[in-house]
Amino acid sequence: MEPEYWQQRWQKGETGFHLPRVHPKLEQYWPLLQVPDSATVFVPLCGKSEDLFYLWQRGHCVTGIDISEQAIRAFFTEHQMTYEVEQVEDVVVYQHDRLRLIAGDYFALQASLLGSIDAVYDRAALIALPTSLRQRYVQTLRKWLRPATPVLLITLDYAQPEMSGPPFAVSPEEVAQLFAGGEIEQWTHHDILDYEPRFRTKGVTQLHEDVYRIRC
Ligand SMILES: C[S@@+](CC[C@H](N)C(=O)[O-])C[C@H]1O[C@@H](n2cnc3c(N)ncnc32)[C@H](O)[C@@H]1O
Numbered sequence: 001m002e003p004e005y006w007q008q009r010w011q012k013g014e015t016g017f018h019l020p021r022v023h024p025k026l027e028q029y030w031p032l033l034q035v036p037d038s039a040t041v042f043v044p045l046c047g048k049s050e051d052l053f054y055l056w057q058r059g060h061c062v063t064g065i066d067i068s069e070q071a072i073r074a075f076f077t078e079h080q081m082t083y084e085v086e087q088v089e090d091v092v093v094y095q096h097d098r099l100r101l102i103a104g105d106y107f108a109l110q111a112s113l114l115g116s117i118d119a120v121y122d123r124a125a126l127i128a129l130p131t132s133l134r135q136r137y138v139q140t141l142r143k144w145l146r147p148a149t150p151v152l153l154i155t156l157d158y159a160q161p162e163m164s165g166p167p168f169a170v171s172p173e174e175v176a177q178l179f180a181g182g183e184i185e186q187w188t189h190h191d192i193l194d195y196e197p198r199f200r201t202k203g204v205t206q207l208h209e210d211v212y213r214i215r216c
Pocket residue numbers: 003006007017018019044045046047048049065066067068071104105106107123124125128
């Protein structure tokens with residue numbers, strides 16, 4: 001998926017992945033990670049997710065990145081939050097209090113700009129990427145993290161031939177392969193097809209939402 005693909009989806013309002021509320025699995029499982037309130041949480045490919053607001057409200061410093069500047073501006077506008085903007089090389093950094101959203105390409109992000117990360121929240125980031133990019137995504141993430149940094153990962157798994165992504169199907173086996181050497185605990189494996197009619201319409205017959213706690 002080229003960056004232009006996502007820019008266009010945001011421009012055309014094709015953002016069916018965006019939830020108008022905090023993801024229920026984040027509310028349920030984040031507390032179990034026992035990340036201190038003062039920790040810095042990284043949210044890759046963040047869109048304008050309500051989850052950013054939830055993490056920020058818990059007291060965390062939150063850093064998100066998305067290729068779409070439109071998404072980041074929309075987040076602040078919709079929450080009536082003021083912000084400061086700074087161009088840093090080829091990215092634009094939006095900052096409000098402990099919340100820092102970077103408009104730029106994840107794969108080109110400089111570690112110095114990211115700073116020190118204590119935990120990661122990934123919902124619909126890994127699964128937004130095709131197979132060829134998923135390994136690069138994880139390798140890049142691991143380069144930035146200290147050993148054993150906790151990651152809350154939410155994926156979707158379905159029979160890939162039934163639908164073309166994104167979102168792409170990511171199986172537990174693939175998660176094990178991608179994060180090999182890390183400590184992986186799968187916390188849930190729920191069939192959520194009844195709540196996701198748009199997937200059924202596309203021909204998906206089983207849709208599992210999986211939650212993992214990974215120590216990278
Ligand atoms: C499926 S959406 C998920 C957004 C968010 N995590 C959520 O839960 O609503 C994937 C997001 O990844 C962003 N994206 C795709 N490729 C990217 C890249 N290379 N760098 C930064 N963001 C990217 C898109 O703009 C899009 O907002």
